[in-house]
Amino acid sequence: MSGNLEKIKRSYACSAAGDLPGILQDFSEEGVWTDMAGGPHSGRFTGPKEVLKHVFGGSIGEWDRFACVPEEYFEDVDRNVVVMVGHYEGIHRITRRSMWVRTAHLWRFEGGRIVSYEQFADTKLLWDAVTPAAEGGGPHA
Template identity: 45%
Template sequence: MATNREIIEAHYAASARGDLDGMLADFADDMSWTEMAGFPYAGTYVGLDEIREQVFGRLGADWDGFDATPEQVIDGGDGNVVTLGRYTGTYRATGKSMTVRFAHFWQVRDGRIVRFEQVTDSHLVRQAMQ
């Protein structure tokens, strides 16, 4: 069985390949995904369909080359994993690019990802959108 850290690393590896099904493969059916207040897609999305459409679908439609690149993945124990990294991408409507630091907080239970929460500088993201 994969470690919690390996499960989260597999999510980012699938993202780098553009493999949405692989990104969702270890998500629990009732997974909770929270984009922070101030972020363009702010809110909490529950379940695979809602996450697929409201998060990844919107990012894919609005951004060229949107990527979340992990730089450090830290297993905090008790199913908690933190990833520090950078978002990059170009907003299609403006042609402006961004590079923004993020912290992702994950919770894994019994080999399934049950919760995600994002923290980032939403101001820099919104600057690319204006």
């Protein structure tokens, strides 16, 4: 197992413990975080400060008992890439709707630092959880 895989596993352990700065301790200042297009909080954010503000300070705070649960990891040491496959779970604080959404995260490294993160998830299921039931789910319902 490489140091890159260990760093990603540590990041998810920090997430489970609620250690938000720890999640990004190996994220480059120029690193780009991309949340899936079409989702309720999609976007591209550069550097740990922007990610903490827009991802962990914004969308994650909307959930009770939010968790990203890793199930499998895959690594390509020649390309400096780690992939996590798992799921999200939680209850939205406003709608009280629960979610369980499969996800995959693609992490790229340069010089031992994370230079990009890309999320893949079913955005319809995310919209269904954040949209009040009277509105019938998200824009893709």
